[in-house]
Amino acid sequence: MKKGEVGILAVIGVVVVVAASIKGYNITSQKEEDKGIPYYSTATQELSKQARVLFDKYNCHACHSLWTKRSVMQSVPAPALDGMGSLKSEEWFLQYFSADNPQAIVPTRLKKEYQMPSLADAPKEDRIILAKYMASLKVEDWYLEETKKREYEKLTGQEYSP
Numbered sequence: 001m002k003k004g005e006v007g008i009l010a011v012i013g014v015v016v017v018v019a020a021s022i023k024g025y026n027i028t029s030q031k032e033e034d035k036g037i038p039y040y041s042t043a044t045q046e047l048s049k050q051a052r053v054l055f056d057k058y059n060c061h062a063c064h065s066l067w068t069k070r071s072v073m074q075s076v077p078a079p080a081l082d083g084m085g086s087l088k089s090e091e092w093f094l095q096y097f098s099a100d101n102p103q104a105i106v107p108t109r110l111k112k113e114y115q116m117p118s119l120a121d122a123p124k125e126d127r128i129i130l131a132k133y134m135a136s137l138k139v140e141d142w143y144l145e146e147t148k149k150r151e152y153e154k155l156t157g158q159e160y161s162p
């Protein structure tokens with residue numbers, strides 16, 4: 001082998017080693033970042049079942065996504081409900097659902113037909129179940145900031161800066 005060829009082989013060797021270690025690094029760092037799904041619920045099976053019935057009854061999925069489920073027709077930029085119970089309390093939800101004008105509590109940027117409807121005329125038991133269920137929708141601490149950011153950006157249409 002000529003001196004030049006040895007040099008070229010050496011360069012190729014170095015490139016291969018560096019490329020392999022970058023790839024290896026990526027794989028391990030991806031593994032570290034894969035912490036799983038951050039959302040969970042503390043609801044009993046009974047409460048989840050009741051809430052599911054009410055979600056259908058009041059068509060919440062028409063505007064909101066939850067557990068990645070959303071209506072195919074959904075085009076309203078309403079906040080996702082996942083993790084919402086880590087941002088607000090059960091009392092807050094009950095008050096919000098019972099308000100004649102929910103927009104006085106959470107301001108809107110949407111046309112009337114896309115806004116959060118008032119559930120003030122719904123049976124109180126329904127509002128209580130919905131509030132309990134919403135409060136049970138938690139997010140792991142490591143995804144809390146991201147959840148706040150998503151909520152803020154959906155509500156305001158503006159970029160979130162903590």
Ligand code: HEC
Nearest residue numbers: 058059060063078079106108109110113114115116117151
């Ligand atoms: C017509 C669309 C629509 C329907 C149906 C609807 N929502 Fe909403 N909801 C919204 C919008 C939009 C907002 C954001 C505030 C606004 O613009 O009025 C909102 C806000 C909320 C909030 C407050 C979110 C926050 O970030 O503070 C909760 C909780 C909520 N909705 C739960 C529900 C539940 C539970 C149902 C079913 C009982 C439901 N919504 C039905 C559109 C809807």
